[in-house]
Amino acid sequence: MMFYMIFFLFIALLPCNQLQMKKNILIVTRNLPPLIGGMERLNWHIADELSHQHHISLISHQAAKATSPTNIAFFAVPLKPLPFFLISSFFRTLYCCITQPIDVLFAGSGLTAPIVVLLAKLFRKKSVIYIHGLDIGTNNKVYNLFWIPFIRHADQVIANSSPTYQLCLQKQIAQTKLSIVHPGVTYPPKAKNEVLIQSLKNKYNLNDKKVLISVGRLTERKGINEFLDHCLPKIISAHPNTVLVIIGDTPSQSLNKNLQSKEMIMATANQHGIEEHVIFTGNISQDEILSSFYYLADLHVFPVKHIPEDPEGFGMVAIEAAAHGTPTVAFATGGVIDAVQNQITGILIDQQNYESLAQAIITALSNPVLEKQECMRYASNFSWKNMGRKISNLIDP
Incomplete structure (x- = not known):
């Protein structure tokens, strides 16, 4: 009896993050190195950091495979032309949802939001979209007509800054779905050489x-x-x-x-x-x-x-x-x-x-x-x- 009491006390005192169950997360994004930019660095680090706590699969362009985080499953699609990337990503995501245990579909930007939201609804998974300023601030008529409604129907929308958050509200994304998580940096930085x-x-x-x-x-x-x-x-x-x-x-x-x-x-x-x-x-x-x-x-x-x-x-x-x-x-x-x-x-x-x-x-x-x-x-x-x-x-x- 004493053993069980000590065991349950130990479990109760564990930090909450140690009690979380690992999720199977599928990230779909075009923005990864060797493409250059802040969105590319951000998505690489999202995949890398989440892989320390969850099981991560990643769908992106072929060139990204060589530099992708090591402990993830990578599925390659063509980078361009853009319509071919989107179509290929859709069918690759569909295949993963059918053949793998997926809990969360994660879009690294608004570009892949329709793929993530549609298939998450179909397979009853959770959809998460990470939104950048251009994802929500653009005045492109086609994007606003077709992409924004899918973003509105995501289960969770993460804005990269407070101004992006406000733009999301202006585009009628429910406040209950919205959070702010700023991009990161390597800290501490490399030592001075x-x-x-x-x-x-x-x-x-x-x-x-x-x-x-x-x-x-x-x-x-x-x-x-x-x-x-x-x-x-x-x-x-x-x-x-x-x-x-x-x-x-x-x-x-x-x-x-x-x-x-x-x-x-x-x-x-x-x-x-x-x-x-x-x-x-x-x-x-x-x-x-x-x-x-x-x-x-x-x-x-x-x-x-x-x-x-x-x-x-x-x-x-x-x-x-x-x-x-x-x-x-x-x-x-x-x-x-x-x-x-x-x-x-x-x-x-x-x-x-x-x-x-x-x-x-x-x-x-x-x-x-x-x-x-x-x-x-x-x-x-x-x-x-x-x-x-x-x-x-x-x-x-």
Whole structure:
């Protein structure tokens, strides 16, 4: 009798997450590496983190298989053309629902929501959709006519930021279904590699320079061309040793066709005679190199434009910069207001006020006042582990 009492007392004292039963979760998404972008990194980490607590199967494009998390079952479909990806994903998901024990169907973005919701209803499974700003803010008539109703009928909708949450409410998604789980970052970040940092400084001639970095795809929303046109000449006039390092490239597989190019941006730099102050590195896939750029930078600039039909869902790069102790100067638009804690991890400027944006950067370069430790403390709240735990708790409350 004493043995049983001790046993049941032990069970009662176990943390709740240890008592949760493992779920069989099928994730369906187009957004995975080697495609470049925040959504791609996010979906990889969702699959990876959930795989530590549940049984995960993943349906995505063939190229993603080589770099997918190790302890999952991967099912490949063609990446393009887009209709073929959607049709193939539907039939692959249908096959998995018939042949495997599936508890939850999870869409990594609004794109695959119809597949997940329809088949979850058919097989009486739970459907979960992770929503990004563009998933819900777009004014595309076809998408709003066919995709949004499926999102409304999901069992659970997870928004990536408070502005995305508000957009969901505007699109008449029930508040009872809605939650917010911010994307994550690698925290703690990779340790400083002083040898690599010095090597990068030598390679790109960054010694004794004020270094601004921009990290992300070259799309119209990111606003790099406008930043060069309206801000960078004024910053260079005040700090002639300033260099802008642009990490990223024009995405070749993006569904968003409002893009900018290196040629366009350099043409703008040439018009102002500042081409020697602009450096392109292209996409950086090696984490240690990207970390080193964050460490060596004085500021991360994030001049995202306010485009209602193409909103910035969150702004993971601002959290990545903060994790390395590097503050961000940005426009207060979309999910950026969740990613940057004003006057703590960065400075938020009124939308499209380029004069104030330039002046804020000039002042920050002259007199740095934001504490690196405060930046890192804020970023610690956004670790991938915390994100995975929150999503898991929503799936299996």
